[in-house]
Amino acid sequence: MIRTNSACFMDLTTHEGDECNGAMTAVDGASCEDAHEHDHNQVEGEEEDDEEDEDDDYVGQELPQPQYRDSKSKRSRTHALSEDKCGDEEDQTQDRDKDNEGVDMAKRVLASVDFAGNEDPKVKTRPVNVVNGVEVNSSHAAYVVSYSNGAKQVLKESLAKSPMMRQGLHLSLPEYAEHKLIDHADGTCECTTYDEYEDNLFENDHILPRDLQVFLRKLMDGEPYPHPSRQNLVEVMAIEDLNHPVKSSAEMKESVEHGVFAVVKIEPGMWCQRYIGKHCTSAEESHCCEKDQEHLLQHSYTFDLTAANEILGLTGDEELVVDATEVASRNHTAYVNHDREGNVQAFGALVDGLPAIFFYNSKAVQPGEELLVDYGPVYWPYMGNQRELQMNARAAANANLRVKQEAEQNTHLETRSAKGTRPFGAASEEAPAKTWPFGAASEEAPAKTWPFGAASEEAPAKTRPFGAASEEAPAKTWPFGAASEEASAELEAMVQAQAALWELQKPKGVSKPRRTCGKYHSDREELVKAGFTIEKPGKNGVSISLNSGKRFRTSREARAALLTEMGQTSSMETPQAKVELRRTRKTPLKVSAAVSTEERRESKRRKTDENFVEDGTACGVCHRTDDDENNDMLLCDGMGCDVALHLRCLDLPLSRLPDGDWHCPACEEEARGQHMRSSELPDTESARDGGHHISDCDAGLAGGDSVPSRRAARNTSAAFGKDIKAGRDALVKLLGKIDVQQEKSDRDQAALAEEKAKLARAQAALAKEKEKLARAQAALAKEKEKLARAQAALAKEKENVTKEKKTLFDDQAELTRGQEKLARGIF
Numbered sequence: 074m075i076r077t078n079s080a081c082f083m084d085l086t087t088h089e090g091d092e093c094n095g096a097m098t099a100v101d102g103a104s105c106e107d108a109h110e111h112d113h114n115q116v117e118g119e120e121e122d123d124e125e126d127e128d129d130d131y132v133g134q135e136l137p138q139p140q141y142r143d144s145k146s147k148r149s150r151t152h153a154l155s156e157d158k159c160g161d162e163e164d165q166t167q168d169r170d171k172d173n174e175g176v177d178m179a180k181r182v183l184a185s186v187d188f189a190g191n192e193d194p195k196v197k198t199r200p201v202n203v204v205n206g207v208e209v210n211s212s213h214a215a216y217v218v219s220y221s222n223g224a225k226q227v228l229k230e231s232l233a234k235s236p237m238m239r240q241g242l243h244l245s246l247p248e249y250a251e252h253k254l255i256d257h258a259d260g261t262c263e264c265t266t267y268d269e270y271e272d273n274l275f276e277n278d279h280i281l282p283r284d285l286q287v288f289l290r291k292l293m294d295g296e297p298y299p300h301p302s303r304q305n306l307v308e309v310m311a312i313e314d315l316n317h318p319v320k321s322s323a324e325m326k327e328s329v330e331h332g333v334f335a336v337v338k339i340e341p342g343m344w345c346q347r348y349i350g351k352h353c354t355s356a357e358e359s360h361c362c363e364k365d366q367e368h369l370l371q372h373s374y375t376f377d378l379t380a381a382n383e384i385l386g387l388t389g390d391e392e393l394v395v396d397a398t399e400v401a402s403r404n405h406t407a408y409v410n411h412d413r414e415g416n417v418q419a420f421g422a423l424v425d426g427l428p429a430i431f432f433y434n435s436k437a438v439q440p441g442e443e444l445l446v447d448y449g450p451v452y453w454p455y456m457g458n459q460r461e462l463q464m465n466a467r468a469a470a471n472a473n474l475r476v477k478q479e480a481e482q483n484t485h486l487e488t489r490s491a492k493g494t495r496p497f498g499a500a501s502e503e504a505p506a507k508t509w510p511f512g513a514a515s516e517e518a519p520a521k522t523w524p525f526g527a528a529s530e531e532a533p534a535k536t537r538p539f540g541a542a543s544e545e546a547p548a549k550t551w552p553f554g555a556a557s558e559e560a561s562a563e564l565e566a567m568v569q570a571q572a573a574l575w576e577l578q579k580p581k582g583v584s585k586p587r588r589t590c591g592k593y594h595s596d597r598e599e600l601v602k603a604g605f606t607i608e609k610p611g612k613n614g615v616s617i618s619l620n621s622g623k624r625f626r627t628s629r630e631a632r633a634a635l636l637t638e639m640g641q642t643s644s645m646e647t648p649q650a651k652v653e654l655r656r657t658r659k660t661p662l663k664v665s666a667a668v669s670t671e672e673r674r675e676s677k678r679r680k681t682d683e684n685f686v687e688d689g690t691a692c693g694v695c696h697r698t699d700d701d702e703n704n705d706m707l708l709c710d711g712m713g714c715d716v717a718l719h720l721r722c723l724d725l726p727l728s729r730l731p732d733g734d735w736h737c738p739a740c741e742e743e744a745r746g747q748h749m750r751s752s753e754l755p756d757t758e759s760a761r762d763g764g765h766h767i768s769d770c771d772a773g774l775a776g777g778d779s780v781p782s783r784r785a786a787r788n789t790s791a792a793f794g795k796d797i798k799a800g801r802d803a804l805v806k807l808l809g810k811i812d813v814q815q816e817k818s819d820r821d822q823a824a825l826a827e828e829k830a831k832l833a834r835a836q837a838a839l840a841k842e843k844e845k846l847a848r849a850q851a852a853l854a855k856e857k858e859k860l861a862r863a864q865a866a867l868a869k870e871k872e873n874v875t876k877e878k879k880t881l882f883d884d885q886a887e888l889t890r891g892q893e894k895l896a897r898g899i900f
């Protein structure tokens with residue numbers, strides 16, 4: 074059996090007796106950087122003891138290395154330790170009688186290991202990947218290290234009686250103190266090893282890259298191994314190249330051979346995997362190999378736990394091996410082929426006090442390059458017919474890579490011609506996950522990679538806190554989920570309403586010449602469209618009002634609104650449509666202070682006496698003739714005008730007679746018109762035609778014929794009052810319409826506000842989610858910190874216990890030596 078060039082054995086024990094505070098302890102000189110100082114100090118402190126312990130069983134002994142085991146061999150090596158071990162066994166028996174500490178510790182260690190995994194039927198049926206026709210455990214992290222019953226028994230017994238066990242399984246033996254770590258500037262550290270066999274084959278220095286140290290440190294800090302990020306650095310592939318050493322024999326050309334190849338560039342120490350298989354004894358090993366005898370004549374997947382066996386004092390059939398013959402019990406490491414100058418090394422380690430083998434890449438490996446390990450000196454001789462094949466596997470592997478690349482190129486070309494080109498280089502269809510360097514999501518459970526739960530297919534919207542985008546993707550413009558169709562319509566309506574409101578509020582009709590204000594059309598359709606109600610066709614046109622019931626404070630307001638409304642509706646004007654609105658125009662009451670009240674009363678009496686003796690003057694609004702102190706009849710002072718109105722029937726009612734002249738609204742209007750005309754017409758014209766009303770009045774007075782008779786006055790007054798009422802109604806309606814518009818606008822504003830509120834709520838929810846996430850992260854960090862503290866405390870505790878035990882052990886040894894001396898003295 075050839076030894077591998079793996080040179081270190083490490084204690085990864087996280088249980089009782091872990092001397093270096095949970096850190097890796099160098100046995101064969103290898104240690105992690107962090108542990109180095111500690112170990113170093115400790116070692117220095119122990120130097121005195123070392124000298125005294127020169128007769129220790131293990132001092133100066135070569136540390137056995139892990140190695141592949143020949144399936145057909147039945148080794149019966151006699152270890153250098155065997156003689157000393159006998160003496161030890163006597164001591165152990167005595168110790169056991171006196172102190173069951175070692176047994177207890179062994180029990181504790183064993184209890185902490187899940188041996189049940191061995192019997193678990195799930196272990197056998199756990200899912201495996203078929204990679205190029207070979208089954209490989211789907212997840213390295215999910216493997217179960219199993220132990221045969223024989224292995225369990227052997228371990229129990231040996232751990233209980235082992236002096237190492239009583240020392241707490243710590244393996245930082247003083248005899249290895251000379252193998253110290255040397256830190257290099259390039260981040261590697263170096264330690265001396267015991268590669269004394271195969272002089273020319275191995276270096277004396279063993280490089281442990283810092284990455285590997287970190288990995289081991291993590292391992293000991295309780296992280297699951299292998300480190301998840303290392304899982305997809307390699308893949309198992311079938312060997313195609315017939316020149317590859319594994320294909321060199323006639324039998325093997327026929328067989329399906331595999332190797333492990335790098336997927337990406339792997340820096341030294343980046344890839345580290347435990348060699349997985351069933352832990353069994355050499356005696357049991359033979360049973361493991363009965364299945365495919367043909368194949369197993371050429372192959373052995375059994376790894377010898379040489380170092381652990383020696384430490385545990387196991388020999389012959391009791392020797393422990395890791396048997397990966399069962400396909401389902403393997404991981405990738407079982408497919409690593411052999412090369413003397415391999416880029417992979419193996420090291421033995423104690424994990425939780427139990428032996429294990431790890432592979433790691435000691436050299437950089439390029440993508441596509443094969444990972445190769447030296448199987449050790451014993452393996453090939455026992456494989457007999459394959460002796461000559463062990464050389465140059467790596468060169469052949471590269472040839473294999475070329476073949477594979479060519480094959481891939483061809484496939485790619487075929488695919489391209491079949492499917493058309495993929496412009497940016499598609500992931501290979503066969504193994505797209507392999508290009509993903511951080512571990513491919515399993516097909517069964519891709520959601521597991523999403524830390525917050527996968528969106529269920531039935532309810533994808535649930536993953537979008539603010540509503541899913543519609544298929545058409547309107548959401549693209551709306552960052553918080555697409556507006557529903559109704560919402561869009563609402564929004565649209567809102568925009569339109571807003572526009573309408575602006576339109577409505579825009580001053581209108583101002584551009585119309587003022588002189589057209591009193592003339593309106595009677596185009597029924599236009600009017601109705603504009604919201605007018607045509608109340609009654611009149612002699613001079615029609616009376617119109619607006620549909621809303623809005624009231625106006627003054628007739629001026631009403632008129633203004635009406636005019637505006639009419640102006641908005643149409644500019645059509647026809648003589649027939651002219652409404653006698655002249656009288657509806659309310660002119661402000663003009664009160665002249667020039668005439669006293671007394672004179673006014675006198676004038677009134679005179680007029681009454683002269684013109685209205687018979688049946689009194691009727692009010693133009695209420696048509697009543699009676700008046701009293703509180704509701705005097707007001708007579709127009711306009712020339713020839715007989716309009717009378719009660720003080721309270723005025724648009725703006727008065728409580729007393731105004732001072733000075735009072736003109737009825739018609740005279741006021743007439744006077745204004747007169748004024749307008751006189752300013753527009755030439756002086757002569759103005760003088761001749763100016764103010765028909767005035768002329769009429771004058772004529773009436775001059776002719777002695779009372780033209781503005783009481784009837785005329787009554788009619789005029791009635792028309793005046795009626796028109797005002799109609800105007801009022803119309804304007805009330807107009808304002809109602811405006812109110813409706815205003816309400817709509819209000820509604821739209823409210824909808825807008827609601828949308829804004831929704832947005833704000835969504836933002837708040839988002840902020841809340843973020844806060845929650847931050848809290849969760851903080852809690853996680855806290856937990857981790859707590860865990861780290863607990864681990865540190867535990868490690869310290871262990872260290873203390875270990876020290877105490879060591880002291881005890883030293884004391885006992887001292888005592889024993891004393892007793893021996895005493896005995897020697899006695900005898």
Ligand SMILES: C[S@@+](CC[C@H](N)C(=O)[O-])C[C@H]1O[C@@H](n2cnc3c(N)ncnc32)[C@H](O)[C@@H]1O
Binds near residue numbers: 320330331332408462
């Ligand atoms: C641990 S297995 C390696 C994986 C193996 N190629 C397979 O496909 O299962 C070890 C066996 O692989 C073959 N092998 C590995 N390296 C070899 C080499 N350099 N020369 C010839 N055979 C080799 C031998 O048959 C050996 O017993």
